[in-house]
Amino acid sequence: IHTFHFTTSWKSVQIPGIPQNKSVITLNGQWPPPAIHVNKGDTVELYLTNGFDDLTQTSLHFHGLLQTHSNIMDGPSMITQCPIGPGSTFFYNFTVNEQTGTYWYHAHNGAQYGDGLRGPFIVHDPSEPFTYDEERVVTLSDLYLQKYTKIQDEFLSRYNPTGAEPIPQYSLINDRLNDTIHFEVGKTYLLRFINMGLFVSQYIQLEDHEMTIVEVDGVYTKPNVTNTLYVATGQRVSVIVKAKEVNPHKNFAMVQVMDETMLDVVPDDLALLTINQISYNDNYKYPQNPNLDVEQMKRNSTNDFYLTTHKATPLLDHYDRQIVLDVRMQNLGDGIKYAFFNNVSYTAAKLPVLTTVLTSGKLANDIRIYGDNLNAFIFEPNEVIEVVLNNYDTGRHPFHLHGHNFQVVQKSPAFHEDETFPDEDQDKMTVPYNESAPLMKMPNLPILRDTVILEPNGHVVLRFRASNPGVWLFHCHLDWHLQQGLVAVFIEDPFALQEHEELTDNYKDVCANVGIANRGN
Ligand code: C2O
CATH class of the missing domain: 2.60.40.420 (Cupredoxins -  blue copper proteins)
Known part of the structure; x- marks a missing residue:
């Protein structure tokens, strides 16, 4: 049993790499909220207290968990529960029975999770159908500097007659502007990508390292080699990556690119592409100008329609x-x-x-x-x-x-x-x-x-x-x-x-x- 007592509150923070401050939602004063790690069969008891000093309401959804016999714990406001008002506590209590893999939790009350009330939820599995030495959770998201309430009100108003979606100012990776993932020569890694953003899909490519998809949305797949991932908001993709066998004497780029086709307009100062680092040694140079053709990269992303589940799940060959x-x-x-x-x-x-x-x-x-x-x-x-x-x-x-x-x-x-x-x-x-x-x-x-x-x-x-x-x-x-x-x-x-x-x-x-x-x- 994993027990959590979380209280929400607003806090202005400086996100690494971002010059302006951002007002985020913390749990117990902490931001980013913690990743939750459980094992298959474990029970979660999570007390969520609304500690906002304004009228903000909240609720929590565990994205991808089936909540078999626990529909009441699913979380969306006005669907399975009332929103949690200031001062009130909702008790989430469920067991993760059949599922394993990569999930996430997020507020399910308006566009609230965009202000940071979201985190990874990983269900570990002693009998995964693949092996690796270490795992890394890699969260992707888009960041809006204004408070979500303000953006939401303006978005859904007569002053936005075309319905143009608000454009984020930044892409984040692991809740920073740029991140470094450390690799050791000879090791194998499981990278769990989760798009926790509000809006924009992200492409991911690793320089000179192959990725093998082994899981999507908590479902194990037959291994599928690719060099580009496409991860929409809500989706998870886990890949196995083999580090170099001998010291490469350099670091490599992990490139993250926003799917600009989703943006109504692309502001001049919006960085669509962010370069992160796969580091073999922090004394080596930060990778720059990776040699890549973004258009080509987009075509290379694996179409999930052609993936197959690891455990054969036959087609439901009719519908009622x-x-x-x-x-x-x-x-x-x-x-x-x-x-x-x-x-x-x-x-x-x-x-x-x-x-x-x-x-x-x-x-x-x-x-x-x-x-x-x-x-x-x-x-x-x-x-x-x-x-x-x-x-x-x-x-x-x-x-x-x-x-x-x-x-x-x-x-x-x-x-x-x-x-x-x-x-x-x-x-x-x-x-x-x-x-x-x-x-x-x-x-x-x-x-x-x-x-x-x-x-x-x-x-x-x-x-x-x-x-x-x-x-x-x-x-x-x-x-x-x-x-x-x-x-x-x-x-x-x-x-x-x-x-x-x-x-x-x-x-x-x-x-x-x-x-x-x-x-x-
Ligand atoms: Cu209805 Cu990720 O949520």
């Missing part, structure tokens, strides 16, 4: 229920740009959806009680669900599902800016998904993950079995799009949920504290 979600960004006539699944831009309900499920008895299976604004779907026990995402938008979106690893069974190829699909060229348009003429061959052993990229004007098709009762969020992990409503709510086997879960006193107190009444019990 298909959900088609058309992604569009548009205005509702009030000057603010919203994001839509079909024609609905998610707006939070007045009660957490889980509260509604647990207090509605037999009605919990009636979609009408959830209203029209949640994009809610109810799944029967053990149905195979197919989710089709059609992107009618020209942006790239990483979609994340809570409570499941899904199979990626169709995916439009990566879009490169110099290969535009002209509107009149219908053949190359990959929207909408055409089931009778799929773009790619269905994989026999599809990759499983919890966050997948939907390409501009492309589609992606996912399958999973509804075998985990819960209220699970499905959303774009670009936090600005989450704010704009690119969210669906999957309510899986509500009656089983009513049997497993109860609204504890702590849960009810947290709600009462922020003034959200508990209907029923």
Whole structure:
């Protein structure tokens, strides 16, 4: 059992390499928040106290953990719990049963985690299907200098009619501007990359060192050699890297490049490329001007559609229920740009959806009680669900599902800016998904993950079995799009949920504290 007592607070810090100060969210006064390391089968007891001296609310999500029989611990505000108000404590208590690998935790309340309330969550596994001498966690993120509340308010206002997403000022690696990873001659390393950013995907390339992908999103893969990674927000990729066998007498670059296609405009002073160091000896020169062709690098990144899981997981070869979600960004006539699944831009309900499920008895299976604004779907026990995402938008979106690893069974190829699909060229348009003429061959052993990229004007098709009762969020992990409503709510086997879960006193107190009444019990 790992017990944590965390209290949040604001603090102005100087992030290494960044000239301006930044107001961040600390846990017990510490920033960055600690990495949590557990073993498979361990229990986590985490008391999160809201210690903010303003009105900021909070909540914590453990990204990628399935929370089997512990849906109530999943964390998203107004989905599985009320936000935690100032002075209040929510008790997160769950066991990590089946899963191993690389995860992370983050606030799930507005764009709050952008101000630093996030950290790695690693589940160690004594029987990993690969070997190495040492491991290093490498976090990637984007940094906004202003407070998230201010950015969020301006973003979702009439003064931003085009819905242009806020542009970050910096890319961070391990919560600094530049980082050094130490290698010893002859050793093998596991590098766990986690994109904990709010918005921008990052490319990673190591100079003169090969990477072998062995894990994505907590799922072991067949080893796959690559020289470039593409990591979207929410995604994790772990690679094995072999250090040089003999002293190279130099250090090497680890290059991190923002995916600029996601930015509305690229400000002149924004550094898209950051050079970090793989150091064999700190007396050697810091690597400079690595010889690399960024455009080529982008083409070299491995397409996860072609990865295979280490333990063969056969294709779910049919579906019982298909959900088609058309992604569009548009205005509702009030000057603010919203994001839509079909024609609905998610707006939070007045009660957490889980509260509604647990207090509605037999009605919990009636979609009408959830209203029209949640994009809610109810799944029967053990149905195979197919989710089709059609992107009618020209942006790239990483979609994340809570409570499941899904199979990626169709995916439009990566879009490169110099290969535009002209509107009149219908053949190359990959929207909408055409089931009778799929773009790619269905994989026999599809990759499983919890966050997948939907390409501009492309589609992606996912399958999973509804075998985990819960209220699970499905959303774009670009936090600005989450704010704009690119969210669906999957309510899986509500009656089983009513049997497993109860609204504890702590849960009810947290709600009462922020003034959200508990209907029923
Ligand atoms: Cu990483 Cu709904 O979250």
